[in-house]
Amino acid sequence: MNMKNILKFVLVIVASIAAVNPADAQWTGPKSKPTKEVEVKYGPLTPPHRTDADMEAFRSYGLGQFIHWGIYSIAGNEWNGISARGGAAASEWIRSWSGPTAPKDWTKTYDNLYKQFNPKNFDAKRWAKQAKDMGAKYVIFTTKHHDGFALWPTKYSDYSVSASPYKKDIVKQIVDAYTAEGIDVYLYFSILEWNNPNYMGKAPKTEEEKEKFGKFLAYTRNQLLEQLDNYPKIKGFWFDGTWDASWKSAYEFTYNLEKELREKHPGLIIGSRFRNDEHGSRHFDSNGNILGDYEQGWERKLPAEFEWLNGNDWDAVMTIPPNGWGYMKDWSGIYTKTTDDLLDMLMRSVSMNGNFVLNFGPDGNGNMHPEEDKIAKEIGEWIKINAEAVYGVRHAALTPSKLGYFTQKDNNLYLTVFNQPVNGIVRIAVPKNAKQVPGTAALLVNSKNLALKQADIGLDLDKNTYYDVILPKDFQPNKAFVIKIKLVAPKAKAAKLMDAKM
Numbered sequence: 001m002n003m004k005n006i007l008k009f010v011l012v013i014v015a016s017i018a019a020v021n022p023a024d025a026q027w028t029g030p031k032s033k034p035t036k037e038v039e040v041k042y043g044p045l046t047p048p049h050r051t052d053a054d055m056e057a058f059r060s061y062g063l064g065q066f067i068h069w070g071i072y073s074i075a076g077n078e079w080n081g082i083s084a085r086g087g088a089a090a091s092e093w094i095r096s097w098s099g100p101t102a103p104k105d106w107t108k109t110y111d112n113l114y115k116q117f118n119p120k121n122f123d124a125k126r127w128a129k130q131a132k133d134m135g136a137k138y139v140i141f142t143t144k145h146h147d148g149f150a151l152w153p154t155k156y157s158d159y160s161v162s163a164s165p166y167k168k169d170i171v172k173q174i175v176d177a178y179t180a181e182g183i184d185v186y187l188y189f190s191i192l193e194w195n196n197p198n199y200m201g202k203a204p205k206t207e208e209e210k211e212k213f214g215k216f217l218a219y220t221r222n223q224l225l226e227q228l229d230n231y232p233k234i235k236g237f238w239f240d241g242t243w244d245a246s247w248k249s250a251y252e253f254t255y256n257l258e259k260e261l262r263e264k265h266p267g268l269i270i271g272s273r274f275r276n277d278e279h280g281s282r283h284f285d286s287n288g289n290i291l292g293d294y295e296q297g298w299e300r301k302l303p304a305e306f307e308w309l310n311g312n313d314w315d316a317v318m319t320i321p322p323n324g325w326g327y328m329k330d331w332s333g334i335y336t337k338t339t340d341d342l343l344d345m346l347m348r349s350v351s352m353n354g355n356f357v358l359n360f361g362p363d364g365n366g367n368m369h370p371e372e373d374k375i376a377k378e379i380g381e382w383i384k385i386n387a388e389a390v391y392g393v394r395h396a397a398l399t400p401s402k403l404g405y406f407t408q409k410d411n412n413l414y415l416t417v418f419n420q421p422v423n424g425i426v427r428i429a430v431p432k433n434a435k436q437v438p439g440t441a442a443l444l445v446n447s448k449n450l451a452l453k454q455a456d457i458g459l460d461l462d463k464n465t466y467y468d469v470i471l472p473k474d475f476q477p478n479k480a481f482v483i484k485i486k487l488v489a490p491k492a493k494a495a496k497l498m499d500a501k502m
């Protein structure tokens with residue numbers, strides 16, 4: 001083989017390795033585009049950018065609340081004073097507690113905890129009012145987590161709230177209370193069920209395994225149809241626990257199940273985590289097309305650049321502790337996110353056309369963690385002042401600011417400033433050929449007009465001109481603040497300067 005052919009052969013090998021078959025989407029950096037189109041039979045069932053009212057509402061939410069509540073909430077990430085920290089992967093995974101700190105016969109103890117589930121302080125209306133005051137526009141509620149315990153009286157399992165001393169339908173109370181507060185409800189549903197005898201992690205191979213897993217698939221379908229029958233007011237599902245080979249092998253079933261759910265509940269919103277195509281690609285099919293109505297992979301992480309989203313809708317779900325979605329009694333010795341941290345994440349999300357969903361993990365009696373109560377109140381107080389910059393806004397096509405995040409609605413441009421400039425000048429870069437430029441500026445907090453002047457810096461080859469907003473010398477906020485800028489048609493074009501000669 002001559003050198004030319006060897007080189008060609010090497011290039012083909014390199015290209016095939018680089019060929020992307022995103023069996024799982026990447027969440028850091030722009031999505032790599034597949035190098036070649038492949039046939040996909042079990043791909044998307046909806047267009048990548050739905051324009052119906054339900055999806056437009058999803059786009060305008062801004063802030064959501066996640067609630068992880070279940071049997072694990074009784075334990076609170078510890079047992080008899082021994083912490084499960086380091087013994088279980090997360091507080092809501094405490095059933096899998098192992099190692100030297102795990103209590104004797106722990107799994108058996110855990111699987112009997114439902115006999116104690118009787119949350120005497122549970123009040124869905126109180127939770128919904130708190131979420132409303134915080135400014136949440138949707139809630140994602142765990143109807144069943146990986147332990148399989150159903151918080152609704154399902155006909156298809158004995159392991160449900162019906163078998164607990166509490167007995168009542170928790171999911172219905174949540175749906176009714178939150179809907180009454182004008183907060184849309186999405187049901188979290190774990191496909192994975194650790195202690196379901198018909199569940200298996202590996203793809204079923206033998207006839208016996210296929211029959212067993214077939215029963216599990218039928219059970220899953222029954223519970224989902226049951227939820228749509230019981231709770232017709234919900235807006236969508238937030239699926240989880242879909243990463244095992246068993247579920248991935250059932251791509252024809254999951255394709256048809258998604259179709260059936262959508263036909264039964266027009267407008268239903270389902271994220272990209274539900275299923276995969278026949279090549280095993282999850283979140284996005286093997287040609288890079290999103291599988292579902294929004295990108296559902298931003299979990300405890302946020303995109304760094306707008307381009308990473310490829311124009312898809314998305315939400316980011318976030319814990320206040322480093323990890324741990326279920327109730328954790330002890331928050332000492334770990335970094336728990338501050339209200340400022342969370343407001344920054346919120347505004348970063350909405351500045352890139354996403355929703356930010358903050359997780360709450362109530363205890364076994366139905367009380368939020370005291371720190372969660374405090375944060376909910378502080379977020380609500382901030383949003384009450386700055387709501388205009390948070391809801392129903394879109395990404396602003398400007399060079400990102402080092403001082404904070406841009407959001408835009410029509411000719412209103414908002415800059416939420418987290419980093420106050422030491423010279424009191426908020427400089428905004430605007431393309432020289434922009435059809436709209438800053439005309440006036442004011443502080444949203446008090447509607448105080450701010451001095452605004454153009455700064456044509458004249459940097460060589462610079463495609464931008466600049467507008468300086470002058471902050472009042474006595475303006476010393478201790479929280480992020482919003483500058484509202486009215487965009488107007490440009491008055492005069494920037495002077496054309498001779499290019500530098502090097």
Ligand code: FHN
Nearest residue numbers: 090092093240241299317325
């Ligand atoms: O395993 C789950 C985890 O317990 C939690 O529910 C998060 C948040 O949705 N999702 C999975 C971990 O990525």
